[in-house]
Amino acid sequence: MGKGTGILVVAEVGEDGLRTGSLELLTVGRSLAEAMGGELTVVVPGAEVVEAARTVAASGADRVLVVDDERLASFTSGAWTAVVVHAVAETNPAALLIPGTTSGRDYAPRLAARLRLGLAADCVDLAVEDGALVATRPILGGRVQTVVRFEGDGPWIATVRPGSFERAKPTGEEAEIVSLTVELGDDDLKVRVVETLHEDTGGKRLDNAERIVAGGRGLKEPDRFNLVEDLARALNASVGASRAVVDAGWRPHHEQVGQTGQTVAPRLYVAVGISGAVQHLVGMQGADYIVAINRDPDAPIFKIASFGIVGDLFEVVPAVIEEINAARA
Amino acid sequence: MRIVVLIKQVPDMNTVKIDRATGKPTLDGQRVVSSFDEYAIEAGLRLKEQHEGEVTVICAGPPSVKDAITRALAMGVDNAVQIALPNANDIDTLTLATVLVVEIGKLEPDVVLTGQNSDDYQTGHLGPQLAELLGIPHLSSVTRIDGGDSEFSVQRDTEDGKQVVTVSTPLLLMAMTGLNEPRLPSIKGMMAAKRKPVEQVTADLPSAAPSLSWSEPFVPERTVTGTVVQGVAASEAATQLVTWLKEQKLL
Ligand SMILES: Cc1cc2nc3c(=O)[nH]c(=O)nc-3n(C[C@H](O)[C@H](O)[C@H](O)COP(=O)(O)OP(=O)(O)OC[C@H]3O[C@@H](n4cnc5c(N)ncnc54)[C@H](O)[C@@H]3O)c2cc1C
Ligand SMILES: Nc1ncnc2c1ncn2[C@@H]1O[C@H](COP(=O)(O)O)[C@@H](O)[C@H]1O
Numbered sequence: 001m002g003k004g005t006g007i008l009v010v011a012e013v014g015e016d017g018l019r020t021g022s023l024e025l026l027t028v029g030r031s032l033a034e035a036m037g038g039e040l041t042v043v044v045p046g047a048e049v050v051e052a053a054r055t056v057a058a059s060g061a062d063r064v065l066v067v068d069d070e071r072l073a074s075f076t077s078g079a080w081t082a083v084v085v086h087a088v089a090e091t092n093p094a095a096l097l098i099p100g101t102t103s104g105r106d107y108a109p110r111l112a113a114r115l116r117l118g119l120a121a122d123c124v125d126l127a128v129e130d131g132a133l134v135a136t137r138p139i140l141g142g143r144v145q146t147v148v149r150f151e152g153d154g155p156w157i158a159t160v161r162p163g164s165f166e167r168a169k170p171t172g173e174e175a176e177i178v179s180l181t182v183e184l185g186d187d188d189l190k191v192r193v194v195e196t197l198h199e200d201t202g203g204k205r206l207d208n209a210e211r212i213v214a215g216g217r218g219l220k221e222p223d224r225f226n227l228v229e230d231l232a233r234a235l236n237a238s239v240g241a242s243r244a245v246v247d248a249g250w251r252p253h254h255e256q257v258g259q260t261g262q263t264v265a266p267r268l269y270v271a272v273g274i275s276g277a278v279q280h281l282v283g284m285q286g287a288d289y290i291v292a293i294n295r296d297p298d299a300p301i302f303k304i305a306s307f308g309i310v311g312d313l314f315e316v317v318p319a320v321i322e323e324i325n326a327a328r329a
Numbered sequence: 330m331r332i333v334v335l336i337k338q339v340p341d342m343n344t345v346k347i348d349r350a351t352g353k354p355t356l357d358g359q360r361v362v363s364s365f366d367e368y369a370i371e372a373g374l375r376l377k378e379q380h381e382g383e384v385t386v387i388c389a390g391p392p393s394v395k396d397a398i399t400r401a402l403a404m405g406v407d408n409a410v411q412i413a414l415p416n417a418n419d420i421d422t423l424t425l426a427t428v429l430v431v432e433i434g435k436l437e438p439d440v441v442l443t444g445q446n447s448d449d450y451q452t453g454h455l456g457p458q459l460a461e462l463l464g465i466p467h468l469s470s471v472t473r474i475d476g477g478d479s480e481f482s483v484q485r486d487t488e489d490g491k492q493v494v495t496v497s498t499p500l501l502l503m504a505m506t507g508l509n510e511p512r513l514p515s516i517k518g519m520m521a522a523k524r525k526p527v528e529q530v531t532a533d534l535p536s537a538a539p540s541l542s543w544s545e546p547f548v549p550e551r552t553v554t555g556t557v558v559q560g561v562a563a564s565e566a567a568t569q570l571v572t573w574l575k576e577q578k579l580l
Contacts, residue, residue, distance in 0.1 A: 323571040
C-alpha cells in the first residue's frame with residue numbers, strides 16, 4: 001500500500017449515541033494530523049448513525065465516512081474488522097486511532113493481524129517524533145508505563161484509553177459526510193447477536209457520566225450503600241462501585257469501575273470507602289477532579305485525590321450531604 | 330471436544346515494587362499464572378467435564394514457565410506444550426501469535442481459550458490475533474459459556490450491558506472475571522501432574538522486521554497534588570469540601 005498520509009479515527013456509537021471517547025480521538029487525531037501532515041478522516045460504523053456522524057462532522061473532522069448497515073446494529077468483531085479494513089484501504093492513513101473500549105480492544109488486534117500491522121494497546125498519550133508515531137501505554141496494572149515506537153510504513157494503529165484526551169468541541173464548520181458501503185460476507189458474520197441484557201434499568205450509565213459517586217467496602221453493609229446513593233443524588237451524579245462490593249453482590253457489575261469494569265472519565269469522581277487499588281485507579285484516574293473520603297490516611301486513593309478527607313465516612317458523608325443542601329437552599 | 334488453553338507466566342502483581350530511586354519496577358519476585366488465564370483453564374476443564382475430550386495448555390517463555398504449566402496440569406489439564414522463548418515480552422504480540430499458532434493448529438482444537446489480557450503487558454492482543462491467524466471467530470470479555478457440542482451461547486461484557494451471542498465451533502474465547510471461580514490444585518492433582526506429558530518445542534521466530542519497539546518499563550512522575558483534610562470534625566471537613574466544590578465550579 002505504501003506509506004500513507006493523514007489520520008483515520010474510528011468513532012463508536014453505543015446504545016445511547018456517540019461515545020465520548022470518539023470526540024477525544026478527534027482532539028488527538030487533529031493534533032497528530034497537524035504534526036504529520038494530511039487530513040483527519042473519521043469513519044462511523046453502525047446502524048442509524050447519521051446523528052452521530054453529524055456531531056463528528058461538526059467537531060473538527062475534515063471528512064466523515066458513514067457505514068450505516070443494519071447488520072452493524074450490535075457489535076461483532078468480524079463485521080467491524082471488515083468495515084475498518086475497508087476504510088483503511090479507502091483512506092491509506094499514516095495512523096489509525098481506535099477507541100480503547102471493549103469493542104475497540106476486541107477488533108483492533110484482529111484487524112492488525114489481518115493487515116500485518118503494528119498495534120499499541122490502550123494508549124494514554126500519542127506524539128510524533130522524527131515523523132513516527134510514539135505511544136505511551138500503562139502496563140503492570142497501571143503503575144508503570146512503556147513507550148512504544150512504531151517503525152516501517154504503517155498504517156500505525158493505536159487503541160486509546162477513554163479519558164486520555166479532552167473532548168473535541170463544535171468548530172462551527174461542517175465536514176463533508178460520505179456514505180460508504182462495505183460488503184460483508186458469511187466469514188465476517190459468524191457470530192450472531194441474540195440480545196443485549198441490561199441488568200438494571202434504574203441506574204444511570206457510567207461511561208458518559210459527568211459526575212460519579214462510587215462506594216467501596218468501607219460502606220460495610222449493602223444497606224449502608226444508601227449513603228452513596230444519597231450523595232450521588234445531592235450532586236446529581238451516577239453511582240459507581242469498586243469490585244469488592246460488586247463481587248460481594250451489593251451492586252450490579254455495570255456499576256463497577258476499574259480494570260475489569262468500566263473506564264470512566266467524569267468531571268467529578270467521588271470515592272467513598274474505596275482504598276484505591278491499582279485495578280480501581282486505572283478505571284477512574286482520567287477524572288478531572290477526584291474527591292476521596294477514607295479513614296485511612298495511607299490509602300492509595302489519596303495519592304491521586306484532588307481533595308481528600310481523612311475521616312469516618314458514616315459521619316463525613318451525611319455532613320457533606322447536609323452542607324450541599326444548605327448551599328443549594 | 331479438543332480444547333486448547335493458552336497461559337502466560339507473569340510476575341505476581343502483589344510482589345511488584347517500585348524502586349523510587351531508579352523509577353523502575355522490580356519484576357524478579359515470584360512468578361505465577363496470569364490471573365485471567367486461571368479463568369480460561371477453569372473454563373476448559375468445565376467444557377471437558379460437560380462434553381468429554383481433552384484439554385491441552387500451551388505456554389511460551391523461559392524455562393521457569395514449567396511452574397505455570399505444572400499448576401495447570403495439577404488443576405486437571407491433560408497435557409501441555411512448552412515453547413522455549415527467552416522472553417515473551419521482547420517480541421510483539423503478532424510475532425508471538427505467529428509462533429503459537431503453529432502449535433495450536435497441530436492440535437486442531439474445537440475451542441481455544443485465552444485470558445482477556447495478561448497481567449503484565451496487558452495488551453489483550455493475543456486472543457483476537459490468534460483467532461485471525463487460525464481463521465476462526467473470537468469473543469472477548471466472556472463471562473458465561475453455555476451450550477451444546479458445536480453451537481455455543483456466550484455472554485460478554487460490553488458498555489451497553491451483557492451481549493448474548495451464538496457461535497459455532499471452532500472458536501476462540503477470551504476469559505474475563507466473573508466467568509467462573511477457578512479451582513485450586515488438589516494434592517492428588519499435584520501428584521498426577523508430575524506424570525502428565527509436556528511436549529518441549531523450540532520457537533522459530535520469523536525474521537521479518539518488527540513494526541514496533543518499546544522502552545523499558547518506567548514509573549511516570551506524579552503531577553497531581555491535592556488538598557487533604559485530616560483531624561477535623563466531620564462538619565468542618567464537609568464545609569471545606571463544599572467550598573472547594575464551589576471554587577472548582579462543581580456545585
Ligand atoms: C485481575 C484483577 C482485576 C481487578 N479489577 C478491579 C476493578 O475493575 N475494579 C476494582 O475496583 N477493583 C478491581 N480489582 C480488585 C482490587 O484489587 C481491590 O481489591 C478492590 O478495588 C478493593 O475494593 P475497595 O476499595 O472497595 O475495598 P478495600 O480495599 O477493602 O478498601 C476499603 C476502604 O474503605 C476504608 N474504610 C473502611 N471503613 C471506613 C469508614 N468507616 N470510613 C471511611 N473509610 C473506611 C478503608 O480504609 C479502605 O481503604 C481487581 C483485582 C484483580 C486481581
Ligand atoms: N507467552 C505466552 N504463552 C502462551 N499464551 C500466552 C502468552 N502470552 C499471552 N498468552 C495468552 O494471551 C492472553 C492475552 O495476553 P496479552 O495479549 O499479552 O494481553 C493471555 O491471557 C494468555 O492466554
